[in-house]
Amino acid sequence: MASVVRSTWPLLLGILLLMVGNGMQGTLLGIRGGIEGFPTFQMSVVMAAYFGGFLLGSLTVPRMIQSVGHVRVFAALGSLISSVLILYAAAPDWVVWAALRFVIGFSFCGVYITAESWLNASATNETRGRALSAYMIVQMLGIIVAQFLLNTGDPAGFLLFIIPSVLVSLSFTPILLSAQPAPAFETIKRMSFGRLYRASPLGCIGIFLMGGVFSALFGMSSVWGAERGMSVRDISVFVAAIYIGGLMLQFPIGWLSDRMDRRKLVLALSVFGTLVIVATVVMQPNIWWLTVVGALIGGVANPVYGLLLAYTNDYLDQSDMAAASAGLLFINGLGSMAGPLITGWLMGLIGPDGFWVYMGVLLAMLSTYAGWRMTRRRALSAQEQGNYAVVTPSATPLAVEAALDEAQSGSETPPAPAQG
Incomplete structure (x- = not known):
């Protein structure tokens, strides 16, 4: 496992920061929605929108990657995520939040697919199992860390929305600057x-x-x-x-x-x-x-x-x-x-x-x-x-x-x- 972490640490570090950002925004919106006085059903629409965007992303992002390449898709969707995380606090309206959650679900699906294809390509047949285990563990750890970062600011303010935006922006640096070339990508038949x-x-x-x-x-x-x-x-x-x-x-x-x-x-x-x-x-x-x-x-x-x-x-x-x-x-x-x-x-x-x-x-x-x-x-x-x-x-x-x-x-x- 140590050798796998050494060879894939830029990607794992980027995924960790991504998951901290995603974990913060999911929990924070539920808390902030209560502060804004949004009814429960309106917040359920906001939360469901993420999964709708994620589902659409799983269907369409592979074709986007084939058309314009990993790096462009990764950078474009990453920019969307960072922007949306700030816009939540700037536009506290449940309809706007639902639209933004749909966009962020779509975008996170896209960056996960891109990052996972890099990880899969960088591992050998002998190390792929350990690399996948490390990836899943890092994902869970990122979300766990995110929950405790929620206690560093006031959910009624802007700071807790700025932190995940910054972390997501930083997460792309180790991934995009890693030495691994973008792998070939094939869509999955259903x-x-x-x-x-x-x-x-x-x-x-x-x-x-x-x-x-x-x-x-x-x-x-x-x-x-x-x-x-x-x-x-x-x-x-x-x-x-x-x-x-x-x-x-x-x-x-x-x-x-x-x-x-x-x-x-x-x-x-x-x-x-x-x-x-x-x-x-x-x-x-x-x-x-x-x-x-x-x-x-x-x-x-x-x-x-x-x-x-x-x-x-x-x-x-x-x-x-x-x-x-x-x-x-x-x-x-x-x-x-x-x-x-x-x-x-x-x-x-x-x-x-x-x-x-x-x-x-x-x-x-x-x-x-x-x-x-x-x-x-x-x-x-x-x-x-x-x-x-x-x-x-x-x-x-x-x-x-x-x-x-x-x-x-x-x-x-x-x-x-x-x-x-």
């Missing part, structure tokens, strides 16, 4: 949704549901905290706990998934998440217990997404993985756009607990469907399964394709697609 569903019904339905959980959890946490009357410090601690839980539990759950029926693990985690949410709504815990809850739910949301990707991959030829990952991420994007909107509607209807009710219902639906699918298809042996890939729900198609390919090639005897 698999029909019908074929994808026939390969793995649980993968398709599960990833749609987890897209809703992820976007509600990571898009609406600060809105929920502001409506509940939590301080900036408490909101930042709660959101940081979500990412810390996701980071810590990825690897032990991944280890388990390579040694048992992945559907059982999906079922167990979704039932566990549902029970945690029910207990939270009933007990109304204080901030310290909420921190534990955040870590547990984050520890469920991130690994379950990777589990569903790995499970789907078990039923595909290696040549189909890229097309399937693009299709699954599109399904995830549709679920992600709906998440904040439905959460905001529920919070307006029943109060802050709507935040938890929505995620609890989705996790309960996932556990029910996973249990039913276990009666419809035989379990795979550990030898028939591919390896678990550490992938976050915010990963781009390029990162997912690379992670799945690395997981498949990391097996001593790559499995053939399972039948049944």
Whole structure:
């Protein structure tokens, strides 16, 4: 791992700064929206717009890169991000914010795709797995650091919007000045949704549901905290706990998934998440217990997404993985756009607990469907399964394709697609 970090540190440093900037703006908007007095549903539209922009970016940015090249796309989208981060504070209107969030979601997707293609090209077959792990860890660390930077200024002022703008601008320096040449880039062909569903019904339905959980959890946490009357410090601690839980539990759950029926693990985690949410709504815990809850739910949301990707991959030829990952991420994007909107509607209807009710219902639906699918298809042996890939729900198609390919090639005897 040390040798990988030494060879890719400019790129990893740039990604770290990018994620700090992105992590700050997401949480800060929820807090600032409460200060401006925006209704919950209006803020849910603002938060959903990011996922809409991200989805559009995943479909169109690869063609932009092919047309004008990595460097131009990277620089143009980076400039957009830096500008939007300042405009939030200059134009505190929810309609303007929604438009800006759409632009910033599109732009962040583009810079991630570009950075990930550089990382993928700079790694060898022997180091690609470690490089991807380092990349995912740096992403999570950046968002965690961002939450604590929120306590350095007044969310009603300009400073907390200036800091992420500066960090994003600085992030491009090590990336663009690195010695690595821009790699060749090929667009990813897509698999029909019908074929994808026939390969793995649980993968398709599960990833749609987890897209809703992820976007509600990571898009609406600060809105929920502001409506509940939590301080900036408490909101930042709660959101940081979500990412810390996701980071810590990825690897032990991944280890388990390579040694048992992945559907059982999906079922167990979704039932566990549902029970945690029910207990939270009933007990109304204080901030310290909420921190534990955040870590547990984050520890469920991130690994379950990777589990569903790995499970789907078990039923595909290696040549189909890229097309399937693009299709699954599109399904995830549709679920992600709906998440904040439905959460905001529920919070307006029943109060802050709507935040938890929505995620609890989705996790309960996932556990029910996973249990039913276990009666419809035989379990795979550990030898028939591919390896678990550490992938976050915010990963781009390029990162997912690379992670799945690395997981498949990391097996001593790559499995053939399972039948049944």
